[in-house]
Amino acid sequence: MNVETIIKELNLKVRSASDKLNNNVTGGYTGDLLSDVIANSHEGDIWITRQVHQNIVAVASLKEHAGIILTNSCEPTGETLEKANQEKIPVMISDLPAFELTGKIYNLLVK
Amino acid sequence: MVVWNKLKITVHTAETENYLYKNSFDVEGGNFNNAGAISTQVKSILKNIGLPNNVIRKAAIACYESEINIVSYARQGVINLIVTPKTVEFDIADEGPGIPDIELAMEQGYSTADRQIREMGFGAGMGLYNIKCSSDIFNLTSEVDKGTFLKIIINIP
Structure with missing residues (x-):
């Protein structure tokens, strides 16, 4: 499954x-503690977080995540978007809270 | 033998004489704008060398947490990377407040990070623990009001 399918x-x-x-x-x-995400996420993961600052891009880039989804309609900062475009990391927004969003994506991935 | 003097580190061991790659990266304390950039660069270097994925994964975690520690707590620091046929080694030194109680600092969840750092999702008290878990050799020494030196060795199977 690719990022576009999840977006749709x-x-x-x-x-x-x-x-x-x-x-x-x-x-x-799913996580907001960067050390937890660095230690336990994997390449190809979609990362679900509430953090909106630019350091999330460095984490996603280092871990080679497929993309970042911000929960609860949170918007990324301007610096985050600039970095994400440079590093070619898709940042997306969902109006769902992390619990619901995680469940829905889990169901899509295990189908 | 390690000579540590104002961030100039020279490491001489039988193993490191025979290196595949060696470089030194300066890290600016307090600047979160580029935090993590060196670790991404190091990961790319290790990939180009063709190291196993598990070694790259551990090295990236150790390097990232070390970089973030310098940015979060120190005035400045340096990350030295040496890759030999058998090991990935980091010698990391910073000028900063140092760590008064290393045993306490190693405990999961213990952190001296301020509110601003914690709000960004750093300072969870996992960094040093993550580095140790990713290392085959982990040696942390520190002097209060001077700085901290960390040696990390990750074996290549």
């Missing part, structure tokens, strides 16, 4: 790297 299924808004929506999604990780 869950009605996400795309805020950066719209040319990278064919990134393959192999799993997911």
